[in-house]
Amino acid sequence: MTEALLDIAEVAGRSGLAPSALRFYEKKGLIAPAGRNGLRRTYRPDVLDRLALISCARTAGFTVAEIGRFLVATPGDTDLRARMAVKARELEEDIARLTRMRDGLRHAAACAHETLVECPDFKRAFAAPAQPVPR
Amino acid sequence: MTEALLDIAEVAGRSGLAPSALRFYEKKGLIAPAGRNGLRRTYRPDVLDRLALISCARTAGFTVAEIGRFLVATPGDTDLRARMAVKARELEEDIARLTRMRDGLRHAAACAHETLVECPDFKRAFAAPAQPVPR
DNA sequence: CCTTGACTTGAATCGCGCTTCAAGTCGCAG
DNA sequence: CTGCGACTTGAAGCGCGATTCAAGTCAAGG
Numbered sequence: 001m002t003e004a005l006l007d008i009a010e011v012a013g014r015s016g017l018a019p020s021a022l023r024f025y026e027k028k029g030l031i032a033p034a035g036r037n038g039l040r041r042t043y044r045p046d047v048l049d050r051l052a053l054i055s056c057a058r059t060a061g062f063t064v065a066e067i068g069r070f071l072v073a074t075p076g077d078t079d080l081r082a083r084m085a086v087k088a089r090e091l092e093e094d095i096a097r098l099t100r101m102r103d104g105l106r107h108a109a110a111c112a113h114e115t116l117v118e119c120p121d122f123k124r125a126f127a128a129p130a131q132p133v134p135r
Numbered sequence: 136m137t138e139a140l141l142d143i144a145e146v147a148g149r150s151g152l153a154p155s156a157l158r159f160y161e162k163k164g165l166i167a168p169a170g171r172n173g174l175r176r177t178y179r180p181d182v183l184d185r186l187a188l189i190s191c192a193r194t195a196g197f198t199v200a201e202i203g204r205f206l207v208a209t210p211g212d213t214d215l216r217a218r219m220a221v222k223a224r225e226l227e228e229d230i231a232r233l234t235r236m237r238d239g240l241r242h243a244a245a246c247a248h249e250t251l252v253e254c255p256d257f258k259r260a261f262a263a264p265a266q267p268v269p270r
Numbered sequence: 271c272c273t274t275g276a277c278t279t280g281a282a283t284c285g286c287g288c289t290t291c292a293a294g295t296c297g298c299a300g
Numbered sequence: 301c302t303g304c305g306a307c308t309t310g311a312a313g314c315g316c317g318a319t320t321c322a323a324g325t326c327a328a329g330g
Contacts, residue, residue, distance in 0.1 A: 008277075019277085020319055038326045039278045053257075059229070060236040064317070075247045084244040091237040094194070095230055101195040102226040109219040112210045122188075143307075154307085155289055163287095173296045174308045199287070271330105278325065284318085295308065300301105 005034055005042040015051040022051075029068050030054055061094065062087070140169055140177040150186040157186075164203050165189055196229065197222075 012019045022041075025031050031050055033041035050071075057067045066087075073080045104122050113119035147154045157176075160166050166185055168176035185206075192202045201222075208215045239257050248254035 018319075021317085023279090024318060039324095040276080040326080041278090056232060056236060058317090060233050070243075073243070081244045084240045088237050088240040088244065091233050091240065095233050095237065097191060098195050098226050098230050098233065101191060102223050102230065105219045105223040105226065108205075108208070109216045109223065153289075156287085158309090159288060174294095175296080175306080176308090193287090273330085274328090276326090279323085281321085283320070286316090288314090290313070291311085293309085296306090297304105299304085 004045065005037075006045055006047070007037070008033075008041045008043070011043050011047060011051070014048055015055070017051060017055070025051075025054065025064070028064050030064065030071060060091065139180070140172075141180055141182070142172070143168075143176045143178070146178050146182060146186070150183055150190070152186060152190070160186075160189065160199070163199050165199065165206060195226065 006014075008019050008022060011017075012022060015022075022031065026033070026041075031043075031047055031054075034044045034047075035042050054067055057070070058064070062070075069080065070084070073084075108119065108122050111119050111121060113122075141149075143154050143157060146152075147157060150157075157166065161168070161176075166178075166182055166189075169179045169182075170177050189202055189206075192205070193199070197205075204215065205219070208219075243254065243257050246254050246256060248257075
């Protein structure tokens with residue numbers, strides 16, 4: 001356990017993130033090094049969990065700022081809990097959209113219309129509820 | 136049917152996109168006006184379907200360039216079909232990630248740990264298979 | 271001690287997807 | 301014909317999420 005701390009390069013390697021990204025996240029308050037070895041940042045291993053979470057949230061469409069807010073959440077922060085619930089609902093919609101898109105793509109990879117746009121099945125997948133605008 | 140064509144403002148209104156976005160998409164080859172009325176672009180009504188598709192694809196994470204490529208796809212373009220299949224598989228993963236994220240958020244909105252990061256249930260939701268790196 | 275080479279910093283740059291802006295052009299009502 | 305106002309253009313700007321760069325600093329090894 002004398003080697004408990006990870007060098008930034010180590011963290012970069014294991015997390016799959018660039019060192020520059022780690023510094024970027026630090027500047028944004030998402031992570032913090034445990035200390036330094038000379039100038040070199042060193043991290044506690046559990047930063048890897050945090051980074052996994054961050055990556056996941058990023059690819060789920062959260063902005064870095066949002067993630068930062070979530071990461072400092074305490075149980076008393078009902079405001080933030082509400083925001084989380086909202087986000088969960090938004091994710092629901094995103095999932096539905098992605099699912100439609102996936103099905104559309106699957107069909108598109110198989111159907112035989114001149115161009116995608118002419119495939120009625122494909123189009124049907126995107127009766128997007130963007131702006132109903134009846135008239 | 137003498138009024139078959141839509142003015143750009145009309146299209147913007149019905150599609151929920153800004154006129155500037157329409158011009159932007161045109162520059163990128165995603166859409167084309169049917170003609171002009173003076174300087175004013177006019178569109179065939181079916182451009183709305185196309186725009187719905189585009190919006191959907193955008194929110195599904197496709198870049199404008201990708202969408203452009205998909206839109207000109209012909210049945211013979213096996214390359215592109217392959218790419219679509221790949222995209223469909225990627226979407227699958229995205230959906231899985233979003234689902235995990237949603238579940239994590241739902242839990243987070245309810246659980247009672249000091250900070251999110253300390254909630255083992257929450258963390259468990261993100262055993263991200265980013266970089267396994269066994270040793 | 272002096273080199274090596276991986277890190278450090280802040281600032282600049284990039285790619286994407288638009289939006290905004292200044293300046294110009296048109297159709298149409300009066 | 302005149303003026304209004306909604307459009308046109310190309311170019312510049314913006315927000316985000318990083319990456320890249322130049323210049324500096326450090327620990328360890330020869």
